[in-house]
Amino acid sequence: MAGARRRQAGEGGISEYQTKAGPRFLIKYAAQRADGTKRVVLKRGFRTRREAAAVLRAEIRKTEMGEWVEPSKQRLDAYLAEWIATQRLSPSTVSSYRKNIRLHINPYLGVQPFARLTGPMVDAWMRELEVSGRADGTGGLSARTVRYVFTILRAALSDAVRQGRLSVNPTDRATPPSPSDARPPEMQAWTAPELARFLRWADADDRDLAMCWRLLAASGMRRGEALALRWRDVDLDAARIAVRRSVGVVKEKDAGQQLVEGPTKTGQSRVVDLDAGTVVALRAYRAARAQVSGDLVRDSALVLGGVDGAHRHPDRFSRRFGAQVVRARKALGEELLPWIRLHDLRHTHATLLLADGVPVKVVSERLGHANATITLTVYQHVHPGMGREAAERFAALLDG
Incomplete structure (x- = not known):
């Protein structure tokens, strides 16, 4: 092109060519492969000479700094x-x-x-x-x-x-959806009276399932953690459980699905203390399962396993909770029992404790969060009222 400066060796070149959409530019430069050989690189499709020149300069710099990567043809x-x-x-x-x-x-x-x-x-x-x-x-x-x-x-x-x-x-x-656009569904949680109301109804409806829901609500365990809990992890005398593993669904195309046990979400075990009422309920639950089969209460047996001793399927487990909530709402009155998901029992556990003034660090450890910052972020909606209460307590200390 007239007036264009002739490029020196090693600077590459820019050429104009015609397409149906109008003029386009290509760049050409030499680069060294990893094995020491050289190749000439062509890149087409630039709309302006300025755009082509900017890319050429960047590519030349990569070759000079040893950062150039030969384009792969692999799909x-x-x-x-x-x-x-x-x-x-x-x-x-x-x-x-x-x-x-x-x-x-x-x-x-x-x-x-x-x-x-x-x-x-x-x-x-x-x-x-x-x-x-x-x-x-x-x-x-x-x-x-x-x-x-x-x-x-x-x-x-x-x-x-x-x-x-x-x-x-x-x-x-690229610009993916922002974190705010991709935020999870709004968290739901029951109040203490709502949870107690549901557990009483569930105990009369299906005592076996009621124990599942009570243990989840009382411990804050994730679904997979509860379904992987074994009797050797439960110390009823000390009123505590050890959360060591989790079970999940692994699906493969043309290979069906299987339930696989692995570590907890954070890879860390934790110990969770239980309240006296949940311990009493667990003792009764264990005694009832022992009457069905001694195999169901062996140390290696699953606490919340099916009557065959196998893992309950996590997805079906969630659907059974949803079905019970639907029936409970019809029986008790929808205004007395809002709809929640199974995972919201975990949110209910955390929300009730935080609202009652339990330290965030303690709640974080019960939930198995990697750190207390996660707990603060997830449950920040609980904190404004707690902050006001703390301010009032501080003022009371000064007045005293």
Whole structure:
């Protein structure tokens, strides 16, 4: 092009070419492979010479600093299959990653060479998921799900950068749904009278299930932790339980599903003290199960297992709670018992304790949170009233 400065050796070059959409520019430069050989790199499609020049300068700098990475021709779906096979994650997490890759990444981006992914391509993919990403074809995915799938892709491509297979992570140049857009469903919790009302009704309806709900509400355990609890973890004389493991559902395409035990969510065990009423209920529950079969109360037996001694299925366990809540609301009056999910028994446990002035550190340890900051963040809605009470107590100390 007239007036353009002739580039020196090692500076690369920029050329203009014509397309149906108008003029475009390509860059050309030499780079050294990992084995020491050199290759000439061409990149096309730049809309302006300025844009092409900026990219060329960046690429030349990478070659000078030894940071240039030869673009891989491997497809994204092949790379993700290779990546997931190397991840040291819990079986349930690996199963979830595989499912989301299969349903929400590969059908949209899988055929692309992963080295050619760009931020705009990732953005377009997420917008498509939001509009029509449901596997059953009934609409789009929630912002929370889209952000979750995005984090899977980001983690995989971050590993590619760390391994020297990508120079930059295209997800760094994309805009996923914000944390506020992807916030979880609003937390629900029963008051103490509501919880007591439900437990009394459930005990009359199905004593076996009532013990399940009472233990969850009294301990703050996660569902998987409760379903993995064994009698050797229970010390009724000391009124405490040891939470050491969790059970989850692992699903694989064409291979069905299985229940797998693993560590707790944080990987740490904890001890949770129980109230006297729950200990009395557990003694009665154990005695009733012993009458069915001595095998159900052996040290290795599951506390909340089925009558066959096997794990209860976590998803079906949650559905049984939901069904009981529906029946309880009809029997007791919907205005006396708001709808909650099974996981909300854990929220109820924490909320009642915090509202009653139990230190956050104590509640955090009972819940098995990695640190008290998580407890403060999750249950910040409880804190304003507690703060006012603390201020009033301080004033009372001064007045005294």
